[in-house]
Protein backbone atom coordinates (compact mmCIF):
# COMPACT_ATOMS: atom_id res chain seq x y z
CA UNK A 1 0.00 0.00 0.00
CA UNK A 2 2.69 2.42 1.01
CA UNK A 3 4.65 1.78 -2.19
CA UNK A 4 1.61 2.46 -4.36
CA UNK A 5 1.05 5.80 -2.64
CA UNK A 6 4.63 6.83 -3.29
CA UNK A 7 4.39 6.02 -6.98
CA UNK A 8 1.23 8.08 -7.42
CA UNK A 9 2.82 10.98 -5.56
CA UNK A 10 5.92 10.87 -7.81
CA UNK A 11 3.73 10.98 -10.89
CA UNK A 12 1.85 13.97 -9.50
CA UNK A 13 5.12 15.83 -8.75
CA UNK A 14 6.45 15.15 -12.25
CA UNK A 15 3.28 16.45 -13.87
CA UNK A 16 3.40 19.59 -11.77
CA UNK A 17 7.02 20.16 -12.88
CA UNK A 18 6.05 19.93 -16.54
CA UNK A 19 3.37 22.58 -16.35
CA UNK A 20 5.56 25.14 -14.62
CA UNK A 21 8.99 25.55 -16.33
CA UNK A 22 10.09 28.82 -14.80
CA UNK A 23 9.99 27.14 -11.39
CA UNK A 24 13.09 25.93 -9.51
CA UNK A 25 14.82 22.70 -10.70
CA UNK A 26 12.57 19.79 -11.53
CA UNK A 27 12.54 16.59 -9.44
CA UNK A 28 15.13 14.06 -10.75
CA UNK A 29 14.80 10.29 -11.05
CA UNK A 30 17.77 8.54 -9.43
CA UNK A 31 19.11 5.00 -9.93
CA UNK A 32 21.45 3.24 -7.46
CA UNK A 33 23.21 -0.13 -7.99
CA UNK A 34 24.30 -2.21 -4.99
CA UNK A 35 26.59 -5.25 -5.28
CA UNK A 36 25.25 -8.32 -3.50
CA UNK A 37 27.90 -10.51 -1.82
CA UNK A 38 28.40 -14.21 -2.58
CA UNK A 39 26.26 -16.12 -0.16
CA UNK A 40 23.76 -13.27 0.29
CA UNK A 41 20.12 -14.06 1.00
CA UNK A 42 18.96 -12.80 -2.40
CA UNK A 43 21.76 -14.35 -4.51
CA UNK A 44 23.86 -17.33 -3.37
CA UNK A 45 26.47 -16.60 -6.06
CA UNK A 46 26.29 -12.79 -5.58
CA UNK A 47 24.69 -10.25 -7.95
CA UNK A 48 23.39 -6.69 -8.33
CA UNK A 49 20.41 -4.89 -6.78
CA UNK A 50 19.11 -1.87 -8.77
CA UNK A 51 17.04 0.75 -6.89
CA UNK A 52 15.14 3.56 -8.67
CA UNK A 53 13.03 6.48 -7.48
CA UNK A 54 12.49 10.23 -7.67
CA UNK A 55 14.68 12.47 -5.51
CA UNK A 56 11.60 14.15 -4.13
CA UNK A 57 13.46 16.02 -1.37
CA UNK A 58 16.12 17.19 -3.85
CA UNK A 59 19.05 16.15 -1.65
CA UNK A 60 20.82 14.41 -4.59
CA UNK A 61 20.54 11.00 -2.92
CA UNK A 62 17.99 8.28 -3.24
CA UNK A 63 16.68 7.92 0.28
CA UNK A 64 15.04 4.62 1.19
CA UNK A 65 11.67 6.29 1.37
CA UNK A 66 12.14 7.54 -2.19
CA UNK A 67 12.74 4.07 -3.72
CA UNK A 68 9.92 3.23 -6.04
CA UNK A 69 11.41 0.30 -7.95
CA UNK A 70 13.86 -2.45 -7.01
CA UNK A 71 15.21 -5.27 -9.17
CA UNK A 72 17.73 -8.01 -8.35
CA UNK A 73 19.98 -9.64 -10.91
CA UNK A 74 21.82 -12.75 -9.61
CA UNK A 75 25.14 -14.05 -10.98
CA UNK A 76 25.02 -17.44 -12.69
CA UNK A 77 26.97 -20.30 -11.03
CA UNK A 78 30.61 -20.40 -12.22
CA UNK A 79 31.27 -22.72 -15.16
CA UNK A 80 35.06 -22.80 -14.58
CA UNK A 81 37.57 -22.25 -11.79
CA UNK A 82 40.14 -19.57 -12.30
CA UNK A 83 43.70 -19.90 -11.09
CA UNK A 84 43.18 -17.08 -8.64
CA UNK A 85 40.08 -18.74 -7.21
CA UNK A 86 42.06 -21.98 -6.74
CA UNK A 87 45.22 -20.39 -5.40
CA UNK A 88 44.50 -21.08 -1.72
CA UNK A 89 44.41 -24.78 -2.65
CA UNK A 90 47.07 -25.15 -5.30
CA UNK A 91 49.69 -23.14 -3.41
CA UNK A 92 49.14 -25.31 -0.32
CA UNK A 93 51.80 -27.97 0.45
CA UNK A 94 49.26 -30.56 1.67
CA UNK A 95 47.34 -30.12 -1.58
CA UNK A 96 50.46 -30.29 -3.74
CA UNK A 97 51.88 -33.42 -2.09
CA UNK A 98 48.55 -35.22 -2.43
CA UNK A 99 48.44 -34.31 -6.13
CA UNK A 100 51.89 -35.87 -6.55
CA UNK A 101 50.69 -38.97 -4.68
CA UNK A 102 47.68 -39.33 -6.97
CA UNK A 103 49.97 -39.19 -10.00
CA UNK A 104 52.30 -41.77 -8.42
CA UNK A 105 49.38 -44.06 -7.63
CA UNK A 106 48.20 -43.84 -11.24
CA UNK A 107 51.68 -44.90 -12.38
CA UNK A 108 51.67 -47.78 -9.89
CA UNK A 109 48.32 -49.01 -11.14
CA UNK A 110 49.42 -48.67 -14.77
CA UNK A 111 52.47 -50.82 -13.96
CA UNK A 112 50.43 -53.64 -12.39
CA UNK A 113 51.35 -57.07 -13.73
CA UNK A 114 48.04 -58.78 -14.50
CA UNK A 115 49.59 -62.19 -14.89
CA UNK A 116 50.37 -64.84 -12.30
CA UNK A 117 53.78 -66.35 -11.69
CA UNK A 118 55.85 -63.24 -12.35
CA UNK A 119 57.44 -63.15 -8.90
CA UNK A 120 60.64 -65.17 -8.84
CA UNK A 121 61.14 -64.25 -5.19
CA UNK A 122 58.70 -63.71 -2.33
CA UNK A 123 59.51 -62.14 1.04
CA UNK A 124 56.88 -62.14 3.77
CA UNK A 125 57.62 -59.81 6.70
CA UNK A 126 55.54 -60.27 9.84
CA UNK A 127 55.67 -57.74 12.66
CA UNK A 128 54.36 -59.91 15.48
CA UNK A 129 51.72 -57.88 17.30
CA UNK A 130 52.24 -54.86 15.04
CA UNK A 131 48.75 -53.39 15.04
CA UNK A 132 47.82 -50.11 13.36
CA UNK A 133 48.44 -48.05 16.52
CA UNK A 134 51.91 -49.59 16.80
CA UNK A 135 52.70 -48.63 13.20
CA UNK A 136 51.46 -45.07 13.80
CA UNK A 137 53.41 -44.61 17.04
CA UNK A 138 56.57 -46.18 15.56
CA UNK A 139 56.32 -43.86 12.55
CA UNK A 140 56.17 -40.86 14.91
CA UNK A 141 59.07 -42.20 16.99
CA UNK A 142 61.19 -42.83 13.88
CA UNK A 143 60.44 -39.32 12.60
CA UNK A 144 61.26 -37.73 15.95
CA UNK A 145 64.55 -39.68 16.11
CA UNK A 146 65.38 -38.00 12.78
CA UNK A 147 64.66 -34.57 14.26
CA UNK A 148 61.25 -34.14 12.61
CA UNK A 149 57.94 -33.43 14.32
CA UNK A 150 57.23 -37.10 13.57
CA UNK A 151 53.61 -37.41 12.47
CA UNK A 152 54.47 -36.72 8.83
CA UNK A 153 57.14 -39.46 8.72
CA UNK A 154 56.62 -42.75 6.88
CA UNK A 155 58.13 -46.12 7.73
CA UNK A 156 59.68 -47.94 4.76
CA UNK A 157 56.72 -50.26 4.27
CA UNK A 158 54.17 -47.45 4.51
CA UNK A 159 55.52 -46.19 1.19
CA UNK A 160 54.68 -49.44 -0.62
CA UNK A 161 52.12 -48.89 -3.40
CA UNK A 162 49.40 -51.32 -2.33
CA UNK A 163 47.79 -52.02 1.03
CA UNK A 164 44.71 -53.47 2.63
CA UNK A 165 43.45 -54.90 5.90
CA UNK A 166 43.48 -58.43 7.28
CA UNK A 167 40.83 -59.80 9.64
CA UNK A 168 42.83 -61.74 12.19
CA UNK A 169 40.33 -63.78 14.23
CA UNK A 170 40.95 -67.51 14.57
CA UNK A 171 38.29 -70.08 13.68
CA UNK A 172 37.58 -70.56 17.40
CA UNK A 173 38.68 -67.19 18.80
CA UNK A 174 37.54 -63.57 18.41
CA UNK A 175 40.96 -62.29 19.46
CA UNK A 176 43.64 -64.49 17.89
CA UNK A 177 47.05 -65.86 18.76
CA UNK A 178 50.10 -66.08 16.51
CA UNK A 179 49.82 -69.81 15.80
CA UNK A 180 46.40 -69.64 14.18
CA UNK A 181 47.10 -66.36 12.38
CA UNK A 182 50.47 -67.37 10.96
CA UNK A 183 49.04 -70.71 9.86
CA UNK A 184 46.42 -68.72 7.91
CA UNK A 185 49.09 -66.60 6.21
CA UNK A 186 51.51 -69.48 5.61
CA UNK A 187 48.95 -72.03 4.35
CA UNK A 188 45.93 -70.06 3.14
CA UNK A 189 43.54 -71.65 5.62
CA UNK A 190 42.25 -70.09 8.85
CA UNK A 191 42.44 -72.40 11.83
CA UNK A 192 42.12 -72.59 15.62
CA UNK A 193 44.20 -70.63 18.11
CA UNK A 194 47.28 -72.37 19.45
CA UNK A 195 47.83 -74.90 16.69
CA UNK A 196 50.54 -74.97 14.01
CA UNK A 197 50.16 -75.98 10.36
CA UNK A 198 46.92 -77.91 10.82
CA UNK A 199 43.31 -77.06 9.99
CA UNK A 200 40.33 -76.46 12.28
CA UNK A 201 39.53 -80.17 12.54
CA UNK A 202 42.43 -80.45 14.96
CA UNK A 203 41.80 -80.77 18.68
CA UNK A 204 44.42 -78.64 20.39
CA UNK A 205 46.85 -80.76 22.38
CA UNK A 206 45.60 -84.04 20.94
CA UNK A 207 48.40 -85.64 18.92
CA UNK A 208 46.07 -88.19 17.34
CA UNK A 209 44.10 -85.45 15.56
CA UNK A 210 47.10 -84.11 13.62
CA UNK A 211 47.17 -86.90 11.02
CA UNK A 212 45.03 -86.03 8.04
CA UNK A 213 44.63 -82.37 9.04
CA UNK A 214 48.10 -81.15 8.05
CA UNK A 215 48.25 -78.12 5.77
CA UNK A 216 50.83 -77.34 3.08
CA UNK A 217 52.76 -74.11 3.56
CA UNK A 218 54.09 -71.61 1.02
CA UNK A 219 57.59 -72.42 2.31
CA UNK A 220 57.05 -76.12 1.53
CA UNK A 221 55.62 -75.37 -1.92
CA UNK A 222 58.58 -73.12 -2.73
CA UNK A 223 60.92 -75.86 -1.50
CA UNK A 224 59.22 -78.46 -3.72
CA UNK A 225 59.36 -76.03 -6.64
CA UNK A 226 63.13 -75.83 -6.28
CA UNK A 227 63.39 -72.37 -4.84
CA UNK A 228 65.71 -71.53 -1.96
CA UNK A 229 63.83 -71.18 1.33
CA UNK A 230 64.53 -69.24 4.50
CA UNK A 231 63.10 -68.37 7.90
CA UNK A 232 64.39 -65.50 10.04
CA UNK A 233 62.99 -64.38 13.40
CA UNK A 234 64.07 -62.48 16.48
CA UNK A 235 61.90 -64.86 18.53
CA UNK A 236 62.78 -68.48 19.24
CA UNK A 237 62.79 -70.10 15.82
CA UNK A 238 60.44 -72.73 17.31
CA UNK A 239 57.97 -70.05 18.43
CA UNK A 240 54.49 -69.97 16.88
CA UNK A 241 55.06 -67.59 13.97
CA UNK A 242 58.22 -69.11 12.47
CA UNK A 243 57.01 -72.63 13.34
CA UNK A 244 53.88 -72.21 11.20
CA UNK A 245 56.09 -72.04 8.11
CA UNK A 246 57.59 -75.52 8.58
CA UNK A 247 55.91 -77.52 11.39
CA UNK A 248 52.64 -79.39 12.04
CA UNK A 249 51.75 -79.47 15.71
CA UNK A 250 48.64 -79.93 17.81
CA UNK A 251 50.08 -77.38 20.24
CA UNK A 252 52.31 -74.35 19.70
CA UNK A 253 53.99 -75.04 23.03
CA UNK A 254 55.54 -78.34 21.92
CA UNK A 255 58.76 -76.51 21.07
CA UNK A 256 60.92 -79.43 22.23
CA UNK A 257 60.28 -82.89 23.54
CA UNK A 258 60.35 -81.79 27.19
CA UNK A 259 57.36 -79.50 26.50
CA UNK A 260 55.18 -82.39 25.28
CA UNK A 261 52.90 -84.71 27.22
CA UNK A 262 54.34 -88.22 27.34
CA UNK A 263 51.27 -89.57 25.56
CA UNK A 264 51.90 -87.26 22.59
CA UNK A 265 55.53 -88.39 22.35
CA UNK A 266 54.47 -92.04 22.66
CA UNK A 267 51.84 -91.52 19.95
CA UNK A 268 54.58 -90.40 17.58
CA UNK A 269 54.12 -86.64 17.48
CA UNK A 270 57.39 -84.82 16.81
CA UNK A 271 58.40 -81.67 18.69
CA UNK A 272 58.77 -78.44 16.70
CA UNK A 273 62.58 -78.11 16.94
CA UNK A 274 62.98 -81.67 15.67
CA UNK A 275 60.59 -80.92 12.79
CA UNK A 276 62.79 -77.96 11.83
CA UNK A 277 65.93 -80.06 11.61
CA UNK A 278 64.02 -82.87 9.85
CA UNK A 279 62.20 -80.49 7.47
CA UNK A 280 63.77 -81.97 4.33
CA UNK A 281 63.21 -85.61 5.29
CA UNK A 282 59.66 -85.00 6.53
CA UNK A 283 58.69 -83.21 3.33
CA UNK A 284 60.20 -85.92 1.14
CA UNK A 285 58.34 -88.57 3.14
CA UNK A 286 55.01 -86.92 2.34
CA UNK A 287 55.40 -87.00 -1.45
CA UNK A 288 56.50 -90.08 -3.33
CA UNK A 289 59.74 -89.65 -5.20
CA UNK A 290 60.26 -86.07 -4.04
CA UNK A 291 63.86 -84.94 -3.59
CA UNK A 292 64.37 -81.50 -2.03
CA UNK A 293 67.43 -79.88 -0.48
CA UNK A 294 65.96 -78.40 2.71
CA UNK A 295 65.91 -74.92 4.20
CA UNK A 296 68.90 -72.80 3.15
CA UNK A 297 68.54 -70.14 5.86
CA UNK A 298 67.31 -70.53 9.43
CA UNK A 299 68.20 -67.71 11.84
CA UNK A 300 66.72 -66.76 15.18
CA UNK A 301 66.75 -67.61 18.86
CA UNK A 302 65.69 -70.67 20.85
CA UNK A 303 68.90 -72.70 21.16
CA UNK A 304 67.59 -74.34 24.34
CA UNK A 305 65.11 -76.41 22.33
CA UNK A 306 67.90 -77.88 20.19
CA UNK A 307 70.35 -78.90 22.93
CA UNK A 308 70.25 -81.72 25.51
CA UNK A 309 69.51 -80.80 29.11
CA UNK A 310 73.14 -81.17 30.05
CA UNK A 311 75.57 -78.37 30.97
CA UNK A 312 78.21 -80.09 28.84
CA UNK A 313 76.32 -78.81 25.79
CA UNK A 314 76.22 -75.16 26.97
CA UNK A 315 77.39 -72.66 24.38
CA UNK A 316 79.57 -69.63 25.06
CA UNK A 317 76.36 -67.60 24.84
CA UNK A 318 74.52 -69.52 27.58
CA UNK A 319 72.53 -67.56 30.14
CA UNK A 320 71.20 -70.45 32.24
CA UNK A 321 73.45 -72.87 34.12
CA UNK A 322 72.06 -75.60 31.87
CA UNK A 323 71.21 -74.11 28.51
CA UNK A 324 69.50 -77.05 26.81
CA UNK A 325 65.97 -78.27 27.57
CA UNK A 326 65.83 -81.51 25.61
CA UNK A 327 65.20 -84.58 27.72
CA UNK A 328 65.79 -87.08 24.91
CA UNK A 329 69.54 -86.47 24.81
CA UNK A 330 69.49 -85.30 21.21
CA UNK A 331 71.75 -82.46 20.09
CA UNK A 332 69.85 -81.13 17.08
CA UNK A 333 72.65 -78.70 16.16
CA UNK A 334 74.97 -81.70 15.73
CA UNK A 335 72.30 -83.54 13.75
CA UNK A 336 71.93 -80.54 11.43
CA UNK A 337 75.71 -80.33 10.91
CA UNK A 338 75.82 -84.04 10.07
CA UNK A 339 73.00 -83.63 7.53
CA UNK A 340 74.53 -80.53 5.95
CA UNK A 341 78.33 -80.73 6.20
CA UNK A 342 78.69 -77.81 3.78
CA UNK A 343 76.38 -75.62 5.89
CA UNK A 344 77.44 -73.20 8.58
CA UNK A 345 76.04 -73.35 12.10
CA UNK A 346 76.60 -70.07 13.97
CA UNK A 347 75.56 -68.82 17.40
CA UNK A 348 77.03 -65.33 17.81
CA UNK A 349 77.83 -62.08 16.04
CA UNK A 350 81.38 -63.14 15.14
CA UNK A 351 80.16 -66.36 13.53
CA UNK A 352 77.47 -64.42 11.71
CA UNK A 353 79.92 -61.82 10.43
CA UNK A 354 82.26 -64.54 9.18
CA UNK A 355 79.64 -65.99 6.83
CA UNK A 356 80.55 -65.31 3.20
CA UNK A 357 77.10 -65.10 1.64
CA UNK A 358 78.43 -65.55 -1.90
CA UNK A 359 79.95 -68.95 -1.17
CA UNK A 360 77.78 -70.20 1.70
CA UNK A 361 74.94 -72.41 0.57
CA UNK A 362 73.28 -72.94 3.94
CA UNK A 363 73.14 -71.19 7.33
CA UNK A 364 71.70 -72.29 10.67
CA UNK A 365 71.97 -69.47 13.22
CA UNK A 366 70.75 -69.84 16.80
CA UNK A 367 71.81 -66.61 18.47
CA UNK A 368 70.14 -66.91 21.83
CA UNK A 369 69.18 -69.52 24.38
CA UNK A 370 65.62 -68.20 24.21
CA UNK A 371 64.28 -65.23 22.19
CA UNK A 372 66.89 -62.90 20.75
CA UNK A 373 67.34 -59.56 22.56
CA UNK A 374 65.12 -56.58 21.99
CA UNK A 375 66.84 -54.31 19.44
CA UNK A 376 67.40 -51.65 22.12
CA UNK A 377 68.88 -54.34 24.40
CA UNK A 378 70.99 -56.12 21.77
CA UNK A 379 74.32 -54.86 23.12
CA UNK A 380 73.61 -56.82 26.31
CA UNK A 381 73.67 -60.20 24.58
CA UNK A 382 76.36 -62.43 26.10
CA UNK A 383 78.21 -63.37 22.89
CA UNK A 384 76.72 -60.73 20.60
CA UNK A 385 74.00 -61.19 18.02
CA UNK A 386 72.96 -59.62 14.71
CA UNK A 387 70.03 -57.24 14.23
CA UNK A 388 66.91 -58.12 12.24
CA UNK A 389 68.08 -55.96 9.33
CA UNK A 390 71.51 -57.62 9.36
CA UNK A 391 69.91 -61.07 9.33
CA UNK A 392 67.57 -60.02 6.51
CA UNK A 393 70.51 -58.80 4.42
CA UNK A 394 72.51 -61.99 5.01
CA UNK A 395 69.49 -64.20 4.33
CA UNK A 396 68.79 -62.56 0.97
CA UNK A 397 72.47 -62.70 0.02
CA UNK A 398 72.55 -66.47 0.68
CA UNK A 399 69.13 -67.24 -0.84
CA UNK A 400 69.58 -65.27 -4.06
CA UNK A 401 72.29 -67.64 -5.25
CA UNK A 402 69.48 -69.79 -6.76
CA UNK A 403 68.33 -69.09 -10.36
CA UNK A 404 64.83 -70.34 -9.47
CA UNK A 405 64.46 -67.68 -6.82
CA UNK A 406 63.64 -67.85 -3.13
CA UNK A 407 60.92 -67.70 -0.52
CA UNK A 408 61.83 -65.94 2.72
CA UNK A 409 59.81 -65.29 5.87
CA UNK A 410 61.11 -62.63 8.28
CA UNK A 411 59.49 -62.12 11.65
CA UNK A 412 60.05 -59.17 13.99
CA UNK A 413 59.01 -61.37 16.88
CA UNK A 414 59.64 -59.11 19.80
CA UNK A 415 57.27 -56.25 19.05
CA UNK A 416 54.69 -58.61 20.52
CA UNK A 417 56.80 -59.44 23.58
CA UNK A 418 57.44 -55.80 24.47
CA UNK A 419 53.72 -55.06 24.27
CA UNK A 420 52.93 -58.09 26.44
CA UNK A 421 55.38 -56.61 28.97
CA UNK A 422 53.59 -53.23 28.70
CA UNK A 423 56.70 -51.46 27.40
CA UNK A 424 56.04 -49.24 24.38
CA UNK A 425 59.68 -48.15 24.02
CA UNK A 426 60.83 -51.61 22.98
CA UNK A 427 57.72 -52.40 20.92
CA UNK A 428 58.28 -49.23 18.89
CA UNK A 429 62.08 -49.65 18.67
CA UNK A 430 61.63 -53.17 17.28
CA UNK A 431 59.05 -51.86 14.80
CA UNK A 432 61.52 -49.24 13.60
CA UNK A 433 64.09 -52.03 13.18
CA UNK A 434 61.56 -54.00 11.10
CA UNK A 435 61.14 -50.91 8.93
CA UNK A 436 64.93 -50.94 8.40
CA UNK A 437 64.87 -54.65 7.52
CA UNK A 438 62.16 -54.05 4.91
CA UNK A 439 64.25 -51.25 3.42
CA UNK A 440 67.21 -53.64 3.20
CA UNK A 441 65.01 -56.08 1.27
CA UNK A 442 63.76 -53.32 -1.04
CA UNK A 443 67.35 -52.25 -1.71
CA UNK A 444 68.58 -55.79 -2.38
CA UNK A 445 65.79 -56.95 -4.70
CA UNK A 446 63.87 -55.66 -7.72
CA UNK A 447 60.15 -54.95 -7.66
CA UNK A 448 60.15 -56.45 -11.18
CA UNK A 449 60.62 -60.00 -9.89
CA UNK A 450 60.14 -59.88 -6.11
CA UNK A 451 56.89 -59.70 -4.17
CA UNK A 452 57.35 -58.18 -0.72
CA UNK A 453 54.46 -58.28 1.74
CA UNK A 454 54.65 -56.67 5.19
CA UNK A 455 51.94 -57.36 7.73
CA UNK A 456 51.20 -58.36 11.32
CA UNK A 457 49.68 -61.49 12.74
CA UNK A 458 47.50 -59.56 15.19
CA UNK A 459 47.25 -56.32 17.15
CA UNK A 460 47.65 -55.34 20.83
CA UNK A 461 45.58 -53.23 23.25
CA UNK A 462 47.93 -50.30 22.68
CA UNK A 463 46.39 -46.84 22.26
CA UNK A 464 47.45 -43.32 21.27
CA UNK A 465 45.22 -41.09 23.39
CA UNK A 466 44.44 -37.58 24.60
CA UNK A 467 44.98 -34.40 22.57
CA UNK A 468 48.76 -33.97 22.46
CA UNK A 469 50.02 -31.16 20.28
CA UNK A 470 51.84 -31.78 17.02
CA UNK A 471 55.40 -33.01 17.60
CA UNK A 472 54.79 -33.91 21.25
CA UNK A 473 57.23 -36.74 22.17
CA UNK A 474 55.33 -39.94 21.38
CA UNK A 475 56.44 -41.50 24.69
CA UNK A 476 55.79 -38.28 26.60
CA UNK A 477 52.91 -36.98 28.69
CA UNK A 478 50.05 -35.33 26.84
CA UNK A 479 50.82 -31.61 26.38
CA UNK A 480 47.89 -29.91 24.62
CA UNK A 481 47.94 -27.56 21.64
CA UNK A 482 49.14 -24.09 22.65
CA UNK A 483 50.63 -25.18 25.98
CA UNK A 484 53.92 -26.34 27.48
CA UNK A 485 52.32 -27.91 30.52
CA UNK A 486 50.90 -31.46 30.62
CA UNK A 487 47.14 -31.88 30.54
CA UNK A 488 45.72 -33.02 33.84
CA UNK A 489 43.15 -35.76 34.16
CA UNK A 490 40.10 -35.57 36.44
CA UNK A 491 42.37 -36.87 39.23
CA UNK A 492 44.68 -33.85 38.72
CA UNK A 493 47.52 -36.02 37.48
CA UNK A 494 49.21 -35.98 34.05
CA UNK A 495 48.92 -38.94 31.70
CA UNK A 496 50.90 -40.38 28.78
CA UNK A 497 49.85 -40.36 25.12
CA UNK A 498 50.47 -44.08 24.67
CA UNK A 499 49.05 -46.64 27.05
CA UNK A 500 47.49 -50.05 27.42
CA UNK A 501 43.96 -51.18 28.13
CA UNK A 502 45.32 -54.02 30.25
CA UNK A 503 48.55 -55.60 31.48
CA UNK A 504 51.14 -55.14 34.21
CA UNK A 505 50.90 -51.36 34.04
CA UNK A 506 53.26 -48.77 35.47
CA UNK A 507 56.94 -49.50 36.07
CA UNK A 508 59.65 -46.84 36.16
CA UNK A 509 62.80 -48.82 35.33
CA UNK A 510 64.82 -45.92 33.92
CA UNK A 511 67.57 -47.05 31.55
CA UNK A 512 66.53 -50.73 31.58
CA UNK A 513 66.38 -51.87 27.94
CA UNK A 514 64.97 -55.35 28.62
CA UNK A 515 61.18 -55.02 28.67
CA UNK A 516 60.82 -58.44 30.31
CA UNK A 517 62.26 -57.11 33.60
CA UNK A 518 58.75 -55.67 34.02
CA UNK A 519 57.53 -59.18 34.86
CA UNK A 520 59.54 -59.04 38.10
CA UNK A 521 56.80 -56.85 39.57
CA UNK A 522 53.14 -57.46 40.39
CA UNK A 523 50.54 -55.71 38.20
CA UNK A 524 49.90 -52.14 39.29
CA UNK A 525 46.28 -51.27 39.96
CA UNK A 526 44.96 -47.73 39.60
CA UNK A 527 46.58 -44.48 38.56
CA UNK A 528 50.11 -43.36 39.36
CA UNK A 529 51.26 -39.73 39.71
CA UNK A 530 53.64 -39.27 36.77
CA UNK A 531 54.41 -35.61 37.52
CA UNK A 532 58.07 -36.30 38.33
CA UNK A 533 58.50 -39.39 36.13
CA UNK A 534 60.37 -39.31 32.80
CA UNK A 535 58.02 -41.43 30.69
CA UNK A 536 60.32 -41.38 27.65
CA UNK A 537 63.01 -43.66 29.11
CA UNK A 538 63.51 -47.22 27.75
CA UNK A 539 62.47 -48.69 31.09
CA UNK A 540 59.16 -46.85 31.48
CA UNK A 541 56.14 -49.15 31.28
CA UNK A 542 52.86 -47.39 30.52
CA UNK A 543 49.86 -47.45 32.79
CA UNK A 544 47.18 -50.09 32.16
CA UNK A 545 43.50 -49.96 33.10
CA UNK A 546 42.82 -53.65 33.79
CA UNK A 547 45.59 -55.28 35.82
CA UNK A 548 46.82 -58.51 34.22
CA UNK A 549 50.07 -60.45 34.51
CA UNK A 550 50.63 -59.90 30.80
CA UNK A 551 49.08 -57.40 28.39
CA UNK A 552 46.89 -59.03 25.73
CA UNK A 553 46.44 -59.13 21.99
CA UNK A 554 43.65 -57.07 20.38
CA UNK A 555 41.11 -58.20 17.81
CA UNK A 556 41.01 -55.31 15.34
CA UNK A 557 42.30 -55.66 11.77
CA UNK A 558 45.95 -55.25 10.86
CA UNK A 559 47.50 -53.58 7.83
CA UNK A 560 48.95 -55.47 4.86
CA UNK A 561 51.47 -53.58 2.71
CA UNK A 562 52.81 -54.88 -0.61
CA UNK A 563 55.01 -54.19 -3.63
CA UNK A 564 56.03 -56.25 -6.65
CA UNK A 565 54.21 -58.72 -8.94
CA UNK A 566 50.82 -59.61 -7.43
CA UNK A 567 50.94 -56.76 -4.89
CA UNK A 568 47.86 -55.13 -6.42
CA UNK A 569 45.79 -58.03 -5.04
CA UNK A 570 46.47 -56.67 -1.55
CA UNK A 571 43.45 -54.37 -1.37
CA UNK A 572 40.29 -54.13 0.70
CA UNK A 573 39.48 -55.90 3.95
CA UNK A 574 39.99 -59.65 3.77
CA UNK A 575 40.47 -62.79 5.76
CA UNK A 576 44.14 -63.10 6.74
CA UNK A 577 44.38 -66.35 4.78
CA UNK A 578 44.23 -64.29 1.55
CA UNK A 579 47.93 -63.47 1.99
CA UNK A 580 48.95 -67.03 1.08
CA UNK A 581 46.82 -66.84 -2.06
CA UNK A 582 48.39 -63.53 -3.14
CA UNK A 583 51.86 -65.09 -2.72
CA UNK A 584 50.72 -68.19 -4.61
CA UNK A 585 49.33 -66.06 -7.47
CA UNK A 586 52.52 -63.99 -7.61
CA UNK A 587 54.91 -66.93 -7.73
CA UNK A 588 52.70 -69.80 -9.02
CA UNK A 589 53.79 -71.83 -6.00
CA UNK A 590 51.14 -74.54 -6.24
CA UNK A 591 51.46 -74.83 -10.02
CA UNK A 592 55.25 -75.06 -9.90
CA UNK A 593 55.27 -77.53 -7.02
CA UNK A 594 52.66 -79.66 -8.79
CA UNK A 595 54.72 -79.66 -11.97
CA UNK A 596 57.77 -80.78 -10.03
CA UNK A 597 55.86 -83.62 -8.34
CA UNK A 598 54.51 -84.77 -11.72
CA UNK A 599 58.03 -85.20 -13.12
Ligand SMILES: [Zn+2]
Nearest residue numbers: 129416420553
Ligand atom coordinates in the same frame (compact mmCIF):
# COMPACT_ATOMS: atom_id res chain seq x y z
ZN1 LIG B 1 51.59 -62.40 21.66
